[in-house]
Amino acid sequence: MSTTILQLLASGIGTGSIYALIALGFNVVFKSTGAMNFAQGEWVVMGGMIAALLAHGFSSIAVSCLVAVLLVTIFGMLSERLVIFPLRRPNALLITLVSIGLAICTRSLVMLLLGKQPVGYPGFSKATTLWISGVSIQTQTLWIIGITLAFLVVMHLFFERTILGKALRAAAADREAAAIVGVKVETMVLLSFGIAAFAGALAGAIITPLTLASYDQGAMFSFKGFSAAMLGGVGSLPGAVIGGLALGLLESLGSFYISSDFKDAIAFAVLLGILFARPSGLLGRADIVKV
Amino acid sequence: MTSVLLKVEDLVCRFGGLTAIANLTFDVMPGQIKAVIGPNGAGKSTLFNVIAGVTRPSEGRIWFDGERLDGLAPFQRAGRGIARTFQNLQIFRELSVLENVMVGRHLHGSVGLCQTILRGAALRSEERAIAAAAMELLENFGLAGLAQLQAGKLSFGQMKMLELARALAGEPRLLLLDEPAAGLPPAEADRMAEIITSLNRRGMTVLLVEHNMRMVMSLAHEILVLNNGARIAEGTAEQVRRQPEVIAAYLGEAADA
């Protein structure tokens, strides 16, 4: 295989991992509320910016990232308590709208508190590029792939092996049934927001060395995350991974072979294509789709 | 010769490994009140959902007034003259009581889009007619005083009445009543039974699913007993209540009457 293709694959999988994380966060909230969470991308930006700003202060980049992710997770959960929890008649439509308001406020907060300047920090490794059999790969990309994998494993274990994880799945599958067996649905929504914020912030923190973080990227991250989730099958956690990777690869290959100008349009073309050809996505179930 | 209004033939419903309905065949004659009873899990709700078009059967045929219903969506079946109520009430809570019934007459309007946008004379007279018809129904059900109230604020019993009024607004030929007495105190359940009887006396065909045995025994001309998705008995109240299979199926079930 030519080195170009390998390089494209590597960067595609790297970006794809980020999309997978965002899509995962989106899916978790979708499963527990039925709503599209527009704040998802803003958490990505938040995580990236806070990580970058802390990295300038602290000597340890790892600690900075960790703190950033934790801060955003707390912020996400606080947001849920402040704007979702008080809703008297929460339904998917209303929560979606509230998330739009939340996204706007979050973005404004980031802009006001963290500034409009794009920020970044050097990657996790001293060396920024690796040469493997003639192909140059950003070390940060390898970190991204590795960390994403680790996170996915943790998520899998969480949902399959822990009681809390199973409770969350139960609440997502059938609110009323779960409530009857004692699962507190409101707590599950809080938890899902926490997980989504965590995943988003993680994505932001680890991509920042490659792309820089800036307050206005949130919308694009959200939309690409939505596309990836749709592609893989909304509500399917493995689908988030498949969808994210597929989208990343499509973007990477597409922007090289077709046009780099249209890179962003690729995600949307994919979104529309999937919606019209196979709305349940690659892994989704057809029954959750048709009215 | 009286022709059959609803004909169900060789109906089979399988969900994964579970057979909810097994080779069911029965008829409903015009002007009849037929009740479907059976222990929980007998397949009654599935049967209703299949007739209404919400669930697709694995095998079998259904005819309504001589025409096949297969493949028709629920709204199309309503268009053929089948109206239904729901066990868990599907009224329009945000609309007013009057609007709920007016919506029931949806298929009786025909004014086009242009007329609507211009609010021409045709639209105005159609709206008046629909409102008048709906009001009349509400009066019959004793809900006229609540016409402007948001439907979500009604009591449970009133909501059941409203849903029935809405179903009737479309002037259907077959009424599918899904547990009309469920959740009602005895006095209101009796009232419901009276209404059903009087509707039937004026020619309405009714197919109902019900657990309230007193109501079933007093109302129904014919009773179909299901167990495990299959028919175990069919006949008048007298015939059915004596059959050993029926008694056996209900043993262990708390009988209502």
Added chain:
Amino acid sequence: MPSQKAVPMPRPAAAGSQAPAGNVIEPAAPDKNAIGTRLAGDWPVILAWLVLLPVPLVASNDYLVSLANAALINLILIASLNLLMGFGGQISLGHAGFFGLGAYASGILNARWGISAWLGLPFGVIVASLAALLIGIPALRLRGLYLSMATLGFNSILFVLFNRLVGLTGGPNGLLGVQPFSLFGWPLDNEVKAFPLIWLLTLLVMLSIRHLLQSRNGRALRAVATNEMGADAVGINSFRTKLLFFVLAAAMAGVAGSLYVHTNQYASPETFDISNSILLVVMVALGGSGTYWGPVAGALILTVVPQLLLDYEDAELMLFGLGMLIVLIAFPAGLAGVPEAVMQRLKSRRR
């Protein structure tokens, strides 16, 4: 501002009715829509519009008239989106896209081929409607979420097209050389002259919406939004109902687009991007989703607030976001419902 109630409503006879606690998305309670056995008349709307008519005469400068024009065009956009979203329960994230299609279709016809704006207007409406049909037919067969996604993707792609098809649209620099509407050879080439036409078309759109809501189609839409299963049971074709209103809303946005491009004699892609679609959604919610007069509040906010906050541009977005959250959580009927909500609270305290 004109009162919300069109016809005095008999107070519900049943005991204990409080202010409807429903959330802002559900179609409003009967009190707000004044739907009774009589049709709520057109007179309140016409009267309100007559009050507006002398604006260009009393306004001290052209700038105020341009604000009025902008507010009216925004009203068309917000009211049409409200029809779909507030009454129909469908979130469209592509409304600015249909606005843009109307603008570019009408503008390009004029700027490139010299065709009169009077023909451009219906053409813009047709283009927007066809696009809505194209997107709506596949998307509306799916769950609600999917329409949001489809319109999001649609608007985003449109934005790319508006920017890239430079030969047609003028690209990022915008479409130039668009001629205004002209009446018997007399061009409506400034804000004051354009006002009556914009005023009239906005009035017609608002009346159309009023008429649509009080018809069986309007009831069908609200029924589908409230309870699709119940709507099926009475014979309503939910898909066709949703599609109809999706196309109607897009058509109205197309009208706004044509008005916009011929009044400003210019159009550029960033007016029609996804963030403006989202802003329109915010305005629907802020003004009072699912109420008839809510869009007026939304249009006023959208037009006036940025002018007031000229020096504090950054705060503007935050304000909108906060406002939207407060409204959605505390005032389900939106800003248009605040007076009523306050009244209810006062009344209950008096007891």
